[in-house]
Amino acid sequence: MLPSARFLICLSLLLPLTAVAGDGEASPDAERLETLLYQDCGSCHGMTLRGGLGPALPRDRMQALSPEALTHIIRHGIPGTAMPGWQALLSEAEARWIADHLQTDNRLKTLDD
Template sequence: MPFPTRLVLLVICWLPIAALADGSLSAEREQELETLLYQDCGSCHGMTLRGGLGPALPKSRMNAYSREGLAALILNGVAGTAMPGWAGLLSQQEARWLADHLQNDNPLDE
């Protein structure tokens, strides 16, 4: 096999691995996480994140945390409150995606 062909094949095989290594989530998983946010988290924080049993989650409040701090809160929950930890269901990468979504793509801004 000529060198350029081998190089192209190597790059094609390497791309999916690189996507996983850089922390990318599939579009399908991102959609699942967004649904989780508005359905499961929304059961306490309100379906539009305007509050309910749990507090409202506007951008201004979410940006009071670092992305890593907010991801840790998602994974570990808040002791003494109804906020559970999601570490058993979400990876660190997924929690960071949710934190980023809440801080940047959140439609609620007070």
């Protein structure tokens, strides 16, 4: 095989890898996290977050908690209750994204509507 051909093959194998590695610390995947919030969290808190087995999670109520406390609840759950910890599925940044979403971009503003 000609060296140049071998070089080109190596290059073509490496390029996709560097493209993936270039993404590096990807920022939280908003679409995945939003789906998780309204479906997985929604299985207890209601698909519209109006409550079910777990309490409703309206924006105004979520703003009563600090972002840190909310992130902690999401990652570690509430011991002794049905609220599970999500740290196996959610990184700190991802839990923080959901906390931020609950406080600022939550589809359910308040229960008083």
